[in-house]
Amino acid sequence: MxxxxxxxxxxxxxxxxxxxxxxxxLSKLKRAVPKAFGNKHAFKQWFGLLLQYSLVDTVMGAYHPFGQIAEAALDMTADMLEEKRLPPAKKQELVGLLKQxxxxxxxxxxxxxxxxxxxxxxxxxxxxxxxxxxxxxxxxxxxxxxxxxxxxxxxxxxxxxxxxxxxxxxxxxxxxxxxxxxxxxxxxxxxxxxxxxxxxxxxxxxxxxxxxxxxxxxxxxxxxxxxxxxxxx
CATH class of the missing domain: 3.40.50.1000 (HAD superfamily/HAD-like)
Incomplete structure (x- = not known):
């Protein structure tokens, strides 16, 4: 209040x-990520992992750029949702939407x-x-x-x-x-x-x-x- x-x-x-x-x-990403995986839960899973593992890096004393963590989180999303991992070009395309x-x-x-x-x-x-x-x-x-x-x-x-x-x-x-x-x-x-x-x-x-x-x-x-x-x- x-x-x-x-x-x-x-x-x-x-x-x-x-x-x-x-x-x-983020609506563009909220549409694109689920479409890429064919799974309606994919965006929330991915974005949550992106935030979580940026903090994991910080707690560990490590550092990777946000975009690199975003691509890694797409692989983790695929594994956790039991979907096929996306090819590198598709991951780069999705992460690139953060700039658009x-x-x-x-x-x-x-x-x-x-x-x-x-x-x-x-x-x-x-x-x-x-x-x-x-x-x-x-x-x-x-x-x-x-x-x-x-x-x-x-x-x-x-x-x-x-x-x-x-x-x-x-x-x-x-x-x-x-x-x-x-x-x-x-x-x-x-x-x-x-x-x-x-x-x-x-x-x-x-x-x-x-x-x-x-x-x-x-x-x-x-x-x-x-x-x-x-x-x-």
Missing amino acids: PAPASSVLPRPKVLLFDVNETLLD LPAHKDVPRGLEMLLDAGFRLVAFTNSPRATLDEQLRYAGIIHYFEQGLSIDTEQLYKPHRYAYQAALQALDIGPDEALLIAAHGWDVAGAHHAGLRSGFLARPGQTLYPLAPLPTYQGKDLPTLARQIIAGR
């Missing part, structure tokens, strides 16, 4: 935005509202920096952002605490000067653990982690969330 109406929160200097699913619509995703329809308006209110906007992703730039250009929203940050600099995936701290260091700000906006409960939880405030964008099918603190703000779309952040309550 938003902060009580009687309280006004300090204004953050920078808004950090998660990218996949928060800003970008449109923005959610509410995103441009929400970003405009926040820019007009004087906030600095920064994209912050688990994808490599080159992928991030391609994604934002394809979606037509790169011009809203002051810069993009990727975890590939430190090679620690969100929600590792230091991934957020490294972003703050790159921006030369403290945790109390930043607010993370994400559609994933694990990202919101990670930001809070690192001392940042957060805004949860409640995309369909997404939920908060019940054992983590509540986000500072919540909204069903970005303009709704933007109005709360601008008001500071």
